[in-house]
Amino acid sequence: MTRLLIIEDDPALGEMLSLYFEEQGAEVQLVDHCATARQRTAAQGYDLILLDQQLPDGLGIELLPELQAALPGTPIIMMTGRHDLELAIEAIKQGAADFIHKPIQTAELQTAVDKALARRRASREEHPAPRLPTRTLIGRSSAMLEVSKQIALSAGSDANVLILGESGTGKEVVARLIHQHSKRNGPFVALNCAAIVDTLIESELFGHEKGAFTSADRRKPGKFELAAGGTLFLDEIDELALPLQAKLLRTLQERVIERVGGTESIPVDLRIIAATHRDPLRLAAEGRFREDLAYRLKVIEIRLPPLRERTEDIPLLAQSLLDRIAVQHHACPPLLSQAVIRSLQEHDWPGNVRELENTLTQALVQARSGAILSEHLQFATTGTTAPATTDTAVQRSLAEVEAEHIQRVLEHTGGHKGHACEILGISRPALDRKITRYGLVVRPSRRD
Secondary structure, three states: OOEEEEEOOOHHHHHHHHHHHHOOOOEEEEEOOHHHHHHHHHHOOOOEEEEEOEEOOEEHHHHHHHHHHHOOOOOEEEEEOOOOHHHHHHHHHOOOOEEEEOOOOHHHHHHHHHHHHHHHHHOOOOOOOOOOOOOOOOOOOHHHHHHHHHHHHHHOOOOOEEEEOOOOOOHHHHHHHHHHOOOOOOOEEEEEOOOOOHHHHHHHHHOEOOOOOOOOOOOEOOHHHHOOOOEEEEEOHHHOOHHHHHHHHHHHHHOEEOOEOOOOOEEOOOEEEEEEOOOHHHHHHOOOOOHHHHHHHOOEEEEOOOHHHOHHHHHHHHHHHHHHHHHHOOOOOOOOOHHHHHHHHHOOOOOHHHHHHHHHHHHHHHOOOOOOOHHHOOOOOOOOOOOOOOHHHHOOOHHHHHHHHHHHHHHHOOOOHHHHHHHHOOOHHHHHHHHHHHOOOOOOOOOO
């Protein structure tokens, strides 16, 4: 029989939860104060604890470590009425099994309870909670809360991670957070696979021996060697050519590399975190990505939501970005009016957080009076509503949509490829390839 302790000061909710779990055959004890919870856990053992954040004599987040010390290995699920991402991250950092928002949805709670009990059954040994970033992801939406949970779980594992998300959603930020709070003491080494020409990327990854090619005047270690004991982050992994994908797969399987022009097998000890804005399995179905490599990379998968799907985060995110931008420009960070916030929330943000930061930077520079007004906002694309859903619109290919968007961004920047890359969130070589592929017109810019 499952023994469950519920720490909740709302009598109605406490009674409802007690009845719900008792009907499932659990033995339930309900307390409404921190002091009572301490007495119960000192004298008895439980299989699971439901812990409220706001209690009459203290906070659940402060009681959490005491409960863990008293009952090592007992999963604790926190409950709160506040949609606070920082609190959620802190709870997971302290070792909470999950974090549930009120009003309680029984299906969500049941799923969390089932997972926690399954993990407890699988191992009775205490697993130390993964260290989480002290740096907080900006956002309180349910989508970002889920991302923070995934970061916590990934940080406590050494498995390969695949981060999926549109350009500008913060894939490298997430990768760095996972590394910084994992057990690996080695460096974090990043490589954008789209930023290096095909003839050089093999050397960048695996290194080369002296004389391996014309300009190889000395031995050079590659990213795999430089990331020894740490994490190698491969951004835009889908840009790797198929022969290099095969070599990467061999490295992941055998944990050895050979430098270009060399014959020595060099052992490597590192973790791979890859990222892309395109689903590798879909590319595999089209013959453009190795399916076996895709499965090797996505042992853990984290999907980052585009900014348009978490518009409730924009006020907090925009103000945080403005504070940082103001420091860089030696200016006082202005407050955003509700009219400006509405304009920001209504925009589609194809370039996501990177585009938002660029837009706010431009606005701050133009706002000489110190107040950002709606007229200071210059969006990369026109229109703030979702795209039309006519038959013609839904039948357009992704390539057509991408080509049209890139053309708009180029026109918006006056042909300045550097600014276009910042908005699009891609490298200069990747932009040049897309311009050639789609036959786009670039108006010359004196600053390009």
